[in-house]
Amino acid sequence: MPKNNRNDCESGSERIPCGLPRGKRANEKPGPLPGDRSLSGACSGECQPPRRAIGRRSFHVEVASCTLDCPDACSLLVGKDRQGRIRIQGNPDHPFTAGFACRKIGRFVERLHSPHRITTPLLRAGGKWELVSWNDALNLCAEKIREYRREPASILHIQGDAAKGVLKQAGKLFFARLGAGTTEGSLCDAAGYSAYDADCGSRCGNDMADILHSRRIVNWGKDLCRSSVHTAALLCEARRQGTRLLTISPGGDGNGPFSDLCVRVRPGTDRLLAAAVLQQFLERGRIRTDILKHAANGPEFLNLVMKQDRAGLCAACEVGPEDVEKIASWYLEEGLTATLIGAGLQRYDRGGENVRFINAVAMLSGNLGCSGGGSYYHRPTLRNFNLDWAQVPPGRSRRSLLLPVIGREILAAQDPPIRMIWVNGSNVVNQAPDFREIIRAFEKVDFKVVVDGFMTDTAERADLFLPSAFMLEQEDIVGSYLHDFVHHAPKVLDAPGEAASDYWILSELGGRLDPPIPLPDPDACFRAPLASPYLDVSLEQLRERGFVRARRPAVAYAGMRFDHPDGRYRFPAELHDEPPPPPGYPLRLLTLIRGDAMHSQIPPDRHPSVPPVWVAPDSAALEHLRTDRESWLVSPQGSLKVTVHRLPGLHPGVVLYRRGDWAKLGGGANQIIAAGLTDMGGGAAYYRQYVRLENVSKKSSGTQQNTRRPAARRFTG
Numbered sequence: 001m002p003k004n005n006r007n008d009c010e011s012g013s014e015r016i017p018c019g020l021p022r023g024k025r026a027n028e029k030p031g032p033l034p035g036d037r038s039l040s041g042a043c044s045g046e047c048q049p050p051r052r053a054i055g056r057r058s059f060h061v062e063v064a065s066c067t068l069d070c071p072d073a074c075s076l077l078v079g080k081d082r083q084g085r086i087r088i089q090g091n092p093d094h095p096f097t098a099g100f101a102c103r104k105i106g107r108f109v110e111r112l113h114s115p116h117r118i119t120t121p122l123l124r125a126g127g128k129w130e131l132v133s134w135n136d137a138l139n140l141c142a143e144k145i146r147e148y149r150r151e152p153a154s155i156l157h158i159q160g161d162a163a164k165g166v167l168k169q170a171g172k173l174f175f176a177r178l179g180a181g182t183t184e185g186s187l188c189d190a191a192g193y194s195a196y197d198a199d200c201g202s203r204c205g206n207d208m209a210d211i212l213h214s215r216r217i218v219n220w221g222k223d224l225c226r227s228s229v230h231t232a233a234l235l236c237e238a239r240r241q242g243t244r245l246l247t248i249s250p251g252g253d254g255n256g257p258f259s260d261l262c263v264r265v266r267p268g269t270d271r272l273l274a275a276a277v278l279q280q281f282l283e284r285g286r287i288r289t290d291i292l293k294h295a296a297n298g299p300e301f302l303n304l305v306m307k308q309d310r311a312g313l314c315a316a317c318e319v320g321p322e323d324v325e326k327i328a329s330w331y332l333e334e335g336l337t338a339t340l341i342g343a344g345l346q347r348y349d350r351g352g353e354n355v356r357f358i359n360a361v362a363m364l365s366g367n368l369g370c371s372g373g374g375s376y377y378h379r380p381t382l383r384n385f386n387l388d389w390a391q392v393p394p395g396r397s398r399r400s401l402l403l404p405v406i407g408r409e410i411l412a413a414q415d416p417p418i419r420m421i422w423v424n425g426s427n428v429v430n431q432a433p434d435f436r437e438i439i440r441a442f443e444k445v446d447f448k449v450v451v452d453g454f455m456t457d458t459a460e461r462a463d464l465f466l467p468s469a470f471m472l473e474q475e476d477i478v479g480s481y482l483h484d485f486v487h488h489a490p491k492v493l494d495a496p497g498e499a500a501s502d503y504w505i506l507s508e509l510g511g512r513l514d515p516p517i518p519l520p521d522p523d524a525c526f527r528a529p530l531a532s533p534y535l536d537v538s539l540e541q542l543r544e545r546g547f548v549r550a551r552r553p554a555v556a557y558a559g560m561r562f563d564h565p566d567g568r569y570r571f572p573a574e575l576h577d578e579p580p581p582p583p584g585y586p587l588r589l590l591t592l593i594r595g596d597a598m599h600s601q602i603p604p605d606r607h608p609s610v611p612p613v614w615v616a617p618d619s620a621a622l623e624h625l626r627t628d629r630e631s632w633l634v635s636p637q638g639s640l641k642v643t644v645h646r647l648p649g650l651h652p653g654v655v656l657y658r659r660g661d662w663a664k665l666g667g668g669a670n671q672i673i674a675a676g677l678t679d680m681g682g683g684a685a686y687y688r689q690y691v692r693l694e695n696v697s698k699k700s701s702g703t704q705q706n707t708r709r710p711a712a713r714r715f716t717g
């Protein structure tokens with residue numbers, strides 16, 4: 001097996017603009033960043049020059065914010081050029097955004113003006129969509145809610161993160177006051193969050209810029225060029241200063257150019273690799289007793305690690321002993337090592353355990369609770385706000401369904417069954433596993449409302465479609481799950497046609513109910529979150545300044561004082577093996593993040609008619625597959641027509657799929673992924689799914705795909 005692979009990615013790698021001009025600091029003082037946060041200077045050649053700045057003098061430019069579901073939460077400059085086209089770039093005055101944004105923002109602009117965008121309410125009548133006025137649409141919703149309100153748990157609210165912000169919490173408050181059912185668990189990072197809670201007692205991390213104080217960095221599973229371009233730029237800067245970077249991943253992720261060393265791991269076995277590294281620590285006698293004092297169960301955990309069979313661990317994760325030694329040295333050599341943990345490695349059955357064992361490596365090497373060390377993962381986006389105003393009224397219990405198995409949960413719900421579903425900010429039918437079960441579940445529900453801007457896989461299942469305003473078309477205040485800046489996201493564009501914000505829709509609806517459900521006015525929804533111990537800014541000041549930095553320490557768990565009641569760390573109590581692939585399905589299906597669009601927010605005319613997948617050139621799947629012929633990705637749930645490409649560096653047991661494309665347009669990997677839960681947190685265990693590739697006729701396959709591109713439609717009456 002090849003070692004230290006450099007994973008140059010052929011599946012559309014992002015180029016990160018590292019050589020940025022140092023931006024002017026904001027007119028307000030956001031607080032010092034540790035180290036020299038300048039992103040100036042030459043880079044290694046993987047960078048691209050700074051994008052041309054929007055000409056501030058040629059037209060009016062506003063400071064806005066990206067509210068997409070992205071950790072970077074950029075501050076943006078938005079303007080229109082002389083031709084009236086929207087121009088967006090990263091704000092050079094923002095210390096973290098540093099003047100650049102990613103490719104996804106370009107796709108977002110396409111969505112703003114897409115001819116496929118629906119800007120009028122639509123009602124399904126006799127199997128066809130018909131235009132309907134807002135008045136009639138809201139009266140119909142009020143009538144349905146009046147009918148189902150006798151048993152409010154028969155109404156299910158599903159809210160996603162299509163756009164983030166504090167005002168979005170008003171939607172949750174509305175349905176909580178109604179007593180409607182809600183969802184729990186997550187389609188993203190729930191297992192990792194729970195792992196941090198179990199280890200540290202909370203979900204804190206060092207300030208991202210503190211990574212410039214690290215001597216070495218371990219990027220454990222993060223796709224730098226697609227998941228967070230500003231983290232990638234920061235790491236480029238750290239490397240220019242002499243920091244070395246090790247990447248551990250199944251490959252195929254474009255991390256090679258950012259890394260000094262890459263180690264390829266069998267997907268899903270990160271905890272076993274971490275255990276092998278911990279054995280190395282023990283063998284070298286490098287576990288410090290002063291560190292063990294900060295943990296509640298240190299001796300028990302070391303016993304657990306010691307009794308593992310070293311050769312068995314290496315064989316299971318397919319990493320040779322010499323690479324295990326290199327990883328151990330990376331953590332133990334002089335100077336501090338920071339660890340970045342990707343979201344992907346928690347999407348397995350044992351996702352939480354994967355994260356906990358990596359954290360144990362950081363902890364036992366003395367790299368937690370100090371500047372230059374730290375374990376970086378997503379943090380709660382709204383952690384810096386006071387959200388007391390949006391909490392469920394005390395004393396009211398609500399039904400809660402697990403989102404990763406939502407189809408099964410809806411079908412099983414009794415006393416009362418689900419009779420109405422309201423979906424906003426989510427393409428749940430496309431994004432959650434087991435597409436067909438969700439469709440069956442939706443078909444059994446009497447009345448479905450979907451608030452969106454496009455006829456997505458979810459909207460196709462609705463009875464009433466309500467057109468949504470997008471980011472930049474509504475005001476909000478937003479945080480980040482990566483950095484500690486809080487942004488004002490002003491309305492800088494008028495929503496087209498009759499598109500409206502979630503807040504407006506629910507305020508109007510609430511007034512039509514009996515008894516009514518009033519929402520606080522928007523300014524109250526903005527002011528209340530700012531009354532937080534981490535913020536010292538009024539709404540007026542935030543509107544004026546655009547962003548402020550929350551008061552958070554640069555170092556999390558300083559002095560190894562953790563957030564459990566006794567202040568001590570908790571190691572995991574068990575280590576589980578990773579089972580082999582099931583008979584007939586030898587390839588692990590990894591549905592990884594895209595670089596060019598946010599999740600399923602892909603303009604309808606940007607979907608490939610047949611989705612591409614990638615396998616390693618040495619994959620056994622290629623022995624019996626003709627890639628020049630029709631190819632199918634097959635699981636016990638069904639099959640999906642694909643085109644097969646080779647990707648050097650990818651683990652040979654993997655099929656890589658870029659997630660988010662719609663089933664109605666020929667994609668939709670969740671058609672062939674079974675629903676299941678991670679070991680912690682109620683996360684979606686997408687990567688438990690094994691598949692095979694085969695050349696079969698469409699007739700004999702289980703899935704018929706609609707591969708036609710849609711004609712541009714407007715429902716404007």
Ligand code: SF4
Nearest residue numbers: 066070073074101102
């Ligand atoms: S998607 Fe992320 S990187 Fe791109 S503009 Fe938005 S916040 Fe910035």
